[in-house]
Amino acid sequence: MALIVQKYGGTSVGSIERIENVANKVMAFRERGDDVVVVLSAMSGETNRLIDLAKAIQNPPDPRELDMLVATGEQVTIALLAMALKKRGQDARSYTGGQVRILTDSAFNKARILEIDEGNIRRDLAAGRVVVVAGFQGVDEQGNITTLGRGGSDTTGVALAAALKADECQIYTDVDGVYTTDPRVVPEARRLDRITFEEMLEMASLGSKVLQIRSVEFAGKYNVPLRVLSSMQDGPGTLITYEDEGMEDALISGIAFNRDEAQITVQGVPDQPGVAYRILGPIGEANIEVDMIVQNTSADGSTTDFTFTVHRNDYDKALALLKKHAGAMGAREVKGDSKIVKLSLVGVGMRSHAGIASTMFEALAKEGINIRMISTSEIKISVVVDEKYLELGVRALHSAFKLDQAPAA
Numbered sequence: 001m002a003l004i005v006q007k008y009g010g011t012s013v014g015s016i017e018r019i020e021n022v023a024n025k026v027m028a029f030r031e032r033g034d035d036v037v038v039v040l041s042a043m044s045g046e047t048n049r050l051i052d053l054a055k056a057i058q059n060p061p062d063p064r065e066l067d068m069l070v071a072t073g074e075q076v077t078i079a080l081l082a083m084a085l086k087k088r089g090q091d092a093r094s095y096t097g098g099q100v101r102i103l104t105d106s107a108f109n110k111a112r113i114l115e116i117d118e119g120n121i122r123r124d125l126a127a128g129r130v131v132v133v134a135g136f137q138g139v140d141e142q143g144n145i146t147t148l149g150r151g152g153s154d155t156t157g158v159a160l161a162a163a164l165k166a167d168e169c170q171i172y173t174d175v176d177g178v179y180t181t182d183p184r185v186v187p188e189a190r191r192l193d194r195i196t197f198e199e200m201l202e203m204a205s206l207g208s209k210v211l212q213i214r215s216v217e218f219a220g221k222y223n224v225p226l227r228v229l230s231s232m233q234d235g236p237g238t239l240i241t242y243e244d245e246g247m248e249d250a251l252i253s254g255i256a257f258n259r260d261e262a263q264i265t266v267q268g269v270p271d272q273p274g275v276a277y278r279i280l281g282p283i284g285e286a287n288i289e290v291d292m293i294v295q296n297t298s299a300d301g302s303t304t305d306f307t308f309t310v311h312r313n314d315y316d317k318a319l320a321l322l323k324k325h326a327g328a329m330g331a332r333e334v335k336g337d338s339k340i341v342k343l344s345l346v347g348v349g350m351r352s353h354a355g356i357a358s359t360m361f362e363a364l365a366k367e368g369i370n371i372r373m374i375s376t377s378e379i380k381i382s383v384v385v386d387e388k389y390l391e392l393g394v395r396a397l398h399s400a401f402k403l404d405q406a407p408a409a
């Protein structure tokens with residue numbers, strides 16, 4: 001007997017048939033004797049539809065009213081699932097975020113959870129009910145409906161699991177787990193049985209969009225075992241947890257890639273104290289985030305080239321800013337390239353192993369892929385390469401690190 005929080009995403013509740021399927025899944029856990037709290041998303045496409053309605057009237061929409069509107073999507077699915085459970089003879093009760101009392105701050109459209117009142121949920125569970133909670137939404141001190149940002153139902157699920165000290169938070173989605181890399185790029189990509197919170201954060205922030213990043217941070221902080229699994233097919237999914245002995249065998253857990261960045265180079269700047277500040281100062285003031293940075297000095301040491309990456313959405317702005325400042329910086333030229341991709345190896349195992357970087361660079365060199373930038377952290381090595389090498393690079397790395405084969409037990 002366990003207390004399980006299950007979160008089902010939009011595709012998993014996208015039709016009446018799918019909702020009935022979710023009800024069957026919940027019943028199976030009840031029959032095992034588990035207590036179940038279900039968190040639901042809106043039907044797939046519904047939140048987008050509601051946002052479009054809002055924009056047809058006011059663009060950008062008033063943030064408070066937008067939350068009032070989009071929170072309705074989840075209200076539909078929770079009521080339908082509660083009915084489907086009752087039809088099966090399982091007592092159930094649906095709750096909006098405000099009814100549970102998921103208290104948030106008042107930052108409409110991106111609210112943060114402050115506190116969860118477990119009272120109603122505990123009482124219902126004790127009475128043998130399944131509790132069905134609307135994901136993505138909460139209520140502020142003044143009673144305004146708030147939402148947690150796109151994909152926020154994941155965070156609702158994890159936050160409830162943390163508050164209830166659930167044995168596991170299961171995130172049901174349309175994929176059957178977390179993969180070594182995107183199977184659309186590498187067909188041999190393998191589902192991971194386990195991955196650490198740290199690794200998952202790197203994979204998620206690098207573009208493997210399985211879970212809302214905030215939900216992973218939250219799960220790590222409160223040590224909530226998190227499992228990603230498919231609502232359409234049975235299987236163990238991927239458990240996201242803290243590092244343990246069994247995980248030490250795998251040096252590399254996965255390869256993430258990110259096409260969202262662009263590169264800017266400031267060439268021939270006099271190499272003096274303060275150059276990095278003069279270049280990046282205006283970028284920071286414009287609220288543009290910088291990711292990777294490389295600086296190299298000319299042979300005679302008099303000038304330096306300074307290269308960095310920003311999000312593609314900020315590229316035009318950043319480039320224009322630097323072109324404007326080029327004269328004042330004494331730069332010879334400011335150049336940009338948005339056709340780049342960042343490839344990253346992620347794995348807690350690399351902490352204790354040398355030679356990972358050289359294996360990575362060798363694999364890329366064998367394919368004739370030029371590396372433009374490199375950055376490393378304790379559990380990640382990233383390189384920037386030409387966008388045209390995305391598939392080739394990811395495949396080369398996947399096979400160089402034998403990620404298609406299960407690690408020896």
Ligand code: ASP
Pocket residue numbers: 009010041042047048073135136149150151152153154
């Ligand atoms: N329905 C919301 C969205 O589409 C929340 C969620 O699905 O997690 O972003």
Ligand code: MG
Pocket residue numbers: 009010041151
């Ligand atoms: Mg989602």
